[in-house]
Amino acid sequence: MSKTIIGAGLTGVAVLVGAIVGAMSVYSVDAGETAIITRYGEIIDTKTSGLNWKSPVEDVTYFSTREAKIDFGEFDKNTGDVVSGLSAYTSDRQTATVALTLTYQITDPEQVYAKYKTTENMLNTLVAPRVRQQLEIVFSKYTAMTAVEKRGEFATALRKEISEVFKGYPLVINDVQSVFNFSKEYEQMIEDSVNKDVAVRNQERQTRIIAEQVRAAQVQAESEAKIKLVQAEAEAKQQTMKADAEAHAIKVKGQAEADSAKALAEALAKNQDLVALKTAEKWNGVLPTYIPQGTVMPFVQLPNK
Known part of the structure; x- marks a missing residue:
């Protein structure tokens, strides 16, 4: 009987374990x-x-916990026109329609479950309202024209503001892509104004270029004039130095000749034989063919017998 009870007990446990499993x-x-x-x-x-x-x-x-995207609105990839999206006002009260693509990643699933239960509920109750709020804040810092002219700056500011507003929450914003449009009429007016400003800036730039070219030509002319002046001064100085050298040489030569003549005269005055010597040096050795009567034989002193 005890074996029967034990067997039945084991069977019950097995059934219970099997049922649980x-x-x-x-x-x-x-x-x-x-x-x-x-x-x-x-x-x-x-x-x-x-x-x-x-x-x-x-x-x-x-x-x-993978990277995911959520779209706020839609735009035509071919034309860039916003088909639908969020609305925001610029500082000059112009209405912009914005299509946003938010790239995010859940970082704390337990906190998402505890606070929002599902990802979808978190996106609806946390993400969407804060994205709209930051969009309105950023747009309020721009006029319609500056938002168009500075699209890159606007996109960077919007990405920064949206990323920072979710710090401390169980997700991180990896990227924000935005496309916005104003009314066709207003965008045409902005485009015309921008084109006019571009034309004015181009004209101003062209004027500056011409002025710079004129200044460069003036500087070059002044530089060339200075170079020619320096060259002329150098040449004049060289001519002056050459003339001074020649005058000095003439003076030295004249002085030397004068000194030589003076010395010769003094020597002749002191020594009469030197006169005969100089005369003999200059005689070519030819006697005159006719000597008038009573004329002394020139240059030759005949010895006395």
Whole structure:
């Protein structure tokens, strides 16, 4: 009898274990996902990638931690015209229609579940209102014309403001792409005004270029004039120095000749024989063919017998 009771007990346990195991279900979590395991609404565990088991009283809520996008509005990629989107006013009270694409990533799935339960609910109750608010704030700092003229600056400012407003929340903003349009009439007016400003700036730039060219020509002319002046002064100085040198040479030569003549005269005065010597040096050795009577023989002193 005891064996029968024990056997029956073991059978009951096996049936209970089998029933429990049968009631357990298998679930898998993909890479890039986080599964929040709850029991009666209370978070009891989180799972990342892999195969897991859960009891019938446990629920699994999946959150993607991959990068995702949410669109606010739509625009034509061919023309760039905004088909639909959010509205905002510029500082000069012009209405802009803006199409936004927000790239985000969930960083804390448990907090998303605790505060918003689902990703969709978080996007609707947290993200969308704050995006609209920051869009209006940024647009209010621009006039319609400056927003058009400085689209790149506007896009950077909008990306920065939207990214910073979600700091401390269970998601991060990786990128914000924006396209905006005003009414066709106003955009045409802006385009005409911008073209006019561009034409004025081009004219001013052309005027500056011409003025710079004139100044450059003046500087070059002045430089060339200075170079010619320096060259002329150098040449004049060179001529003066040459003339001074020639005059000095003539003076020196004249002085030398005068000194030589003076010395010769003094020598002749002191020595009469030197006169005969100089005369003999200059005589060519030819006697005159006719000597008048009573004329002394020139140049030759005949010895007395």
